[in-house]
Amino acid sequence: MLKLLLFFKRIHYALLFIALEAIAISVFLHGNIYQKARIAGASSRLVSGVYDKIADVSGYFGLRAENDRLIEEIARLRSQLNAPRLYADTAFARFDSVPGLQYYQYQPARVIRNSIGKRQNYLTIDRGTLDGIEPEMALVADDGIVGYVVHCSDHFSVAVSILNTEEFRTSGCIKGSDFAGSVYWDGLSHREVILDEIPKYADMQVGDTVLTTNYSYIFPPDQPIGTVASFEMVNGTFYKVRVRLFTDLARIRHVYAVRYLDQEERRAIESTVGISEIGPRQEGGRP
Amino acid sequence: MIRFLEYTATFVLLLILQEFVFDNINFGGVVNPYIYIMFLILLPLDIPGWLLLLLGFGAGVAVDFMSGIAGLHAIVSTWLAFVRPTVVGLLLGKDFVYEGGIPTAGRVGAGKFLRYVAAMVLLFDIPFFILEDLSGSVGVIVLRIVLSSAFSVGIIYFLHLPFVHTQLKV
Numbered sequence: 001m002l003k004l005l006l007f008f009k010r011i012h013y014a015l016l017f018i019a020l021e022a023i024a025i026s027v028f029l030h031g032n033i034y035q036k037a038r039i040a041g042a043s044s045r046l047v048s049g050v051y052d053k054i055a056d057v058s059g060y061f062g063l064r065a066e067n068d069r070l071i072e073e074i075a076r077l078r079s080q081l082n083a084p085r086l087y088a089d090t091a092f093a094r095f096d097s098v099p100g101l102q103y104y105q106y107q108p109a110r111v112i113r114n115s116i117g118k119r120q121n122y123l124t125i126d127r128g129t130l131d132g133i134e135p136e137m138a139l140v141a142d143d144g145i146v147g148y149v150v151h152c153s154d155h156f157s158v159a160v161s162i163l164n165t166e167e168f169r170t171s172g173c174i175k176g177s178d179f180a181g182s183v184y185w186d187g188l189s190h191r192e193v194i195l196d197e198i199p200k201y202a203d204m205q206v207g208d209t210v211l212t213t214n215y216s217y218i219f220p221p222d223q224p225i226g227t228v229a230s231f232e233m234v235n236g237t238f239y240k241v242r243v244r245l246f247t248d249l250a251r252i253r254h255v256y257a258v259r260y261l262d263q264e265e266r267r268a269i270e271s272t273v274g275i276s277e278i279g280p281r282q283e284g285g286r287p
Numbered sequence: 288m289i290r291f292l293e294y295t296a297t298f299v300l301l302l303i304l305q306e307f308v309f310d311n312i313n314f315g316g317v318v319n320p321y322i323y324i325m326f327l328i329l330l331p332l333d334i335p336g337w338l339l340l341l342l343g344f345g346a347g348v349a350v351d352f353m354s355g356i357a358g359l360h361a362i363v364s365t366w367l368a369f370v371r372p373t374v375v376g377l378l379l380g381k382d383f384v385y386e387g388g389i390p391t392a393g394r395v396g397a398g399k400f401l402r403y404v405a406a407m408v409l410l411f412d413i414p415f416f417i418l419e420d421l422s423g424s425v426g427v428i429v430l431r432i433v434l435s436s437a438f439s440v441g442i443i444y445f446l447h448l449p450f451v452h453t454q455l456k457v
Contacts, residue, residue: 013336017369020344024365028358028418047306047353054307117313119420165420187423 048112048124048156055112055126055253062253069254073142104220105259107132109139114161116190116250121161123147127257128155138219138258144247145170145225146255148218157257163190163249170216172225172243175209177202183210183225183243190249192229195241202239204228210243217263290331298326298346306353309442317431320439321360321411323350325446327367328407332375333387343368363415370410378403392444393451405440412436 008015059066109131113124127133129152139146139159147159147168160167165187172183172195179202185193195210205228212223224246231241260266305323313319327343334342347361354360375384379395392400409432416431 013340013369016337016340017365020340020365021362024344024347024358024361026358028362050307115310117310117319119423165422187420188427 048126051113051124052126052156055110059110059253066253069142076142103261105261106256107259109133109157109255109257111252111255112156114249114252116161116163119165119187120167121163121249123159123161123252123255125149125157125159125255125257126155128152128157130154132259133157133257134259136218136263138216138260139255140219140223140258141247141252141255143224144245145212145219145223146247146249146252149257161249162193162245163187170219171213172210173213174198174202174204174228174241175211177204180213180215181238181241191245193226193243193245195225195228195243196238198231198239198241200233200236200238204231204239204241206230210241217267218260220258220260294326294330297329298323301326302349302353305350310354314434317427318434318438319431320435320442321350321415322439322442322446324364324367324407324411324439325443327364327371328404328443329389329391329447329450330371331387331389332379332384336372339368339371340365343371359415359418362418363411366414367407367411371407374403374406374410378406389450391447391451401440401444404443405436408436408439408443412439 107127109125109127111123112126113122115121115123123139123146125133125139133149133152135149135151137149139148145162147161147164149157149159150167151158162168162183163185165185169182169184171180173180179199181195181198183193183195198204208228210225210228212219212221212225214221226243226245226247229242229244231239234240301323305321309320309322323346326346327339330339330342344361344365347364350360350364351357372384375390379390379399383390383395388394390400390403395403412432412435416428416435420428420431
């Protein structure tokens with residue numbers, strides 16, 4: 001017995017190490033996106049509070065650029081107002097504000113925490129459940145998609161950034177063509193994402209615009225993503241396209257949280273025939 | 288007791304620096320300095336093994352909670368705590384371990400201290416950047432390890448300077 005105790009005393013260091021590592025590794029391996037989001041949410045109360053204050057102060061230094069951005073946005077919206085016919089006749093009619101035709105609801109939010117240097121990047125915005133934010137709402141900026149919400153507390157929400165190699169996936173297409181592929185980040189540059197599995201019949205050129213598609217439960221269709229920077233044929237069967245993002249994720253301050261009003265209904269009806277996953281990998285790892 | 292308070296204060300300060308300053312640094316997405324491990328580097332040399340492991344684990348869990356990646360920091364910082372006695376024995380020598388006290392450039396010599404910090408930073412960064420990006424390309428991972436480590440060693444050396452004179456006789 002004494003020998004056993006002495007033996008344990010001698011190897012207690014290694015035993016403790018193994019026990020602690022086992023805990024950490026099991027959390028790392030089994031922690032799925034929801035657990036991770038909960039952890040981020042738990043930390044967000046303290047940390048987000050501080051980031052909120054920092055954003056308050058640093059916001060002043062960007063006021064001029066912010067004004068320019070708003071004026072551009074107003075100009076863009078005005079030009080849409082002056083072309084009602086165009087929007088009534090096309091898919092853009094979805095954005096019509098007439099009740100009953102509205103599919104997407106926009107709501108402004110401020111980014112108070114953001115990272116671009118990791119592999120799994122998240123954003124925190126200063127709106128939470130009390131402001132009507134819910135998981136699976138899209139985040140878009142004026143000039144492109146940014147991410148989607150995964151967890152909300154009362155006053156803050158954590159979102160998966162488009163710069164997230166594991167948890168972000170959506171579908172995208174070249175403007176003017178019907179061929180869709182999946183959009184994901186390969187972790188190389190915070191200005192570029194990959195548009196993969198575009199059929200070889202697709203016709204594209206460097207500089208073409210890449211948009212979101214109708215396939216997503218989260219992102220509105222025809223939202224800009226970026227432009228084709230380069231593309232290569234893989235195995236002679238499909239194109240792998242490098243897309244330069246319109247949005248500079250490093251500088252992003254303001255986003256819109258977008259609620260897809262028919263999300264639940266569409267998910268329910270599509271799941272009845274087993275196509276709840278239009279493209280099983282469309283929305284990164286989501287059920 | 289005073290030493291305990293000093294270490295707690297250092298740890299909290301490092302966590303704050305990590306979260307609000309160094310997590311926001313990245314040059315082209317390849318430099319991510321993790322400087323909170325300076326806490327493990329500067330612990331007394333004669334610290335009991337079990338305490339070292341628990342502190343390593345605790346530091347990792349704290350950073351995990353702030354950064355929102357579950358488990359990753361805990362895995363790697365526990366590992367770093369585990370190998371520290373070996374690194375100290377090999378690079379600083381057994382004499383310092385018997386003496387105890389914190390390792391600083393003033394005590395062990397700048398060259399030795401830099402080698403020690405570099406070894407510790409590499410032992411942290413190599414598994415960290417591999418685990419963070421399991422499916423990533425080798426070239427990018429190597430680049431991140433090399434650049435982040437070089438940056439971290441510089442920052443940690445700079446940040447430890449206040450300890451050089453005040454803590455000599457601990």
